[in-house]
Amino acid sequence: MSVQEITFVIIAVIGGVSAVRMVTSRNVVHAALYLVVTLAMVGAVYLVVAAEFLAWVQVLIYVGAIVVLLLFSLMLTKAPIGRDTLDNQQRGLAALVGMGVLAGLAFLIQDSFGGSKPITLHQATTEQVGVTLFRGFVWPFEVVSVLLLAALVGAVVIARKDDPAGSRRGPDRRAPLRRGSEATRR
Amino acid sequence: MIRLPYLLFFSAVLFSAGVYGVLARRNAVLVLMSIELMLNAVNVNLVAFNAYLRDAALTGQVFALFVITVAAAEVGIGLAIVILIYRNRETINVDEVNLLKW
Amino acid sequence: MSETYYQSYGIVVALLIGGVGLVAVAFGAARVVAPRRQLPEKLTTYECGIDPVGEGWSQSQIRYYIYAFLFVIFDVESVFLFPWATTFERLGMQAVVEMGIFVFILALGLLYAYRKKVLEWV
Numbered sequence: 001m002s003v004q005e006i007t008f009v010i011i012a013v014i015g016g017v018s019a020v021r022m023v024t025s026r027n028v029v030h031a032a033l034y035l036v037v038t039l040a041m042v043g044a045v046y047l048v049v050a051a052e053f054l055a056w057v058q059v060l061i062y063v064g065a066i067v068v069l070l071l072f073s074l075m076l077t078k079a080p081i082g083r084d085t086l087d088n089q090q091r092g093l094a095a096l097v098g099m100g101v102l103a104g105l106a107f108l109i110q111d112s113f114g115g116s117k118p119i120t121l122h123q124a125t126t127e128q129v130g131v132t133l134f135r136g137f138v139w140p141f142e143v144v145s146v147l148l149l150a151a152l153v154g155a156v157v158i159a160r161k162d163d164p165a166g167s168r169r170g171p172d173r174r175a176p177l178r179r180g181s182e183a184t185r186r
Numbered sequence: 187m188i189r190l191p192y193l194l195f196f197s198a199v200l201f202s203a204g205v206y207g208v209l210a211r212r213n214a215v216l217v218l219m220s221i222e223l224m225l226n227a228v229n230v231n232l233v234a235f236n237a238y239l240r241d242a243a244l245t246g247q248v249f250a251l252f253v254i255t256v257a258a259a260e261v262g263i264g265l266a267i268v269i270l271i272y273r274n275r276e277t278i279n280v281d282e283v284n285l286l287k288w
Numbered sequence: 289m290s291e292t293y294y295q296s297y298g299i300v301v302a303l304l305i306g307g308v309g310l311v312a313v314a315f316g317a318a319r320v321v322a323p324r325r326q327l328p329e330k331l332t333t334y335e336c337g338i339d340p341v342g343e344g345w346s347q348s349q350i351r352y353y354i355y356a357f358l359f360v361i362f363d364v365e366s367v368f369l370f371p372w373a374t375t376f377e378r379l380g381m382q383a384v385v386e387m388g389i390f391v392f393i394l395a396l397g398l399l400y401a402y403r404k405k406v407l408e409w410v
Contacts, residue, residue: 121237
């Protein structure tokens with residue numbers, strides 16, 4: 001085994017274990033933190049396969065931004081803690097399906113690429129990514145900006161809904177009060 | 187030097203964990219987190235095959251970049267919807283949000 | 289293969305192991321040396337002062353979510369700026385126009401957020 005493979009196996013074990021812990025954790029915040037570990041390990045895998053730019057994109061967007069968003073929404077939804085409230089009744093069936101998917105994929109991988117030669121890795125520079133992106137992927141790139149604009153407008157529209165009443169009512173609105181106002185509106 | 191099945195198996199583990207999470211979780215935020223896990227598995231595959239096929243143009247990596255971008259937009263809107271559901275229904279358990287279920 | 293690439297990240301890994309090891313040794317030594325006597329008073333959130341009332345979860349306002357999402361959007365934009373910055377000299381005017389359109393469309397989003405007054409910190 002080469003140095004890259006040993007490094008990869010260490011990273012993959014940490015990432016895989018924390019991924020499994022994430023989907024089985026009983027505490028939502030712990031789940032989010034396990035997700036951080038998994039995402040960071042995926043970034044480390046990118047570093048091992050010499051995709052340097054993508055590794056730092058992973059850190060910037062996933063670990064730096066999306067996880068913040070997830071933690072924010074956990075705070076906003078006041079998620080309860082405990083197995084009964086976080087998991088539904090299909091846990092056994094879901095585990096069966098998950099294991100089935102894993103077994104099927106493992107069989108397919110071994111069957112198709114089991115005897116393939118080791119990959120000789122070449123460093124991917126940011127410049128190469130940029131040339132491909134701005135020469136071959138011009139339209140997808142521009143469409144991405146429209147997508148982000150649409151997402152931004154959508155989030156503003158959704159989240160601003162209670163603003164006229166909400167900002168005047170003060171920051172500390174309690175749930176029962178809100179439920180009452182909902183009831184009267186209905 | 188790294189063998190392709192290693193990378194693919196890692197991504198398969200992430201994907202299966204994501205599948206389990208999507209099926210077994212009630213909390214909508216946790217379901218979205220599991221979806222992120224599955225998207226990451228896809229990205230690992232894209233990068234692995236990019237290295238395996240020795241693509242000098244790095245198409246796989248650019249694709250992974252787009253997937254990450256779209257995932258950012260998706261999770262932002264998804265969480266906004268989840269928060270809106272929480273404000274209207276006081277719950278984000280996906281099995282209790284069944285108003286449109288026939 | 290660029291050996292310098294793995295060598296340079298080898299230094300990062302060595303630094304990481306050193307840093308984690310230092311913290312682990314310090315905390316491990318504290319755990320071994322320090323006396324441990326668990327009292328119910330010690331396990332409360334504030335050992336002296338007023339006892340906390342209610343639960344630890346408190347709901348924050350939804351407007352903070354918008355800030356977080358704006359951060360995500362412009363984080364994504366900056367990610368596209370990095371490869372652009374390394375190549376726009378080589379690609380010339382074409383790349384500049386592409387990035388101009390991209391930034392303009394996202395600036396429209398910022399303008400929308402500003403006009404809808406979600407940028408105001410209350």
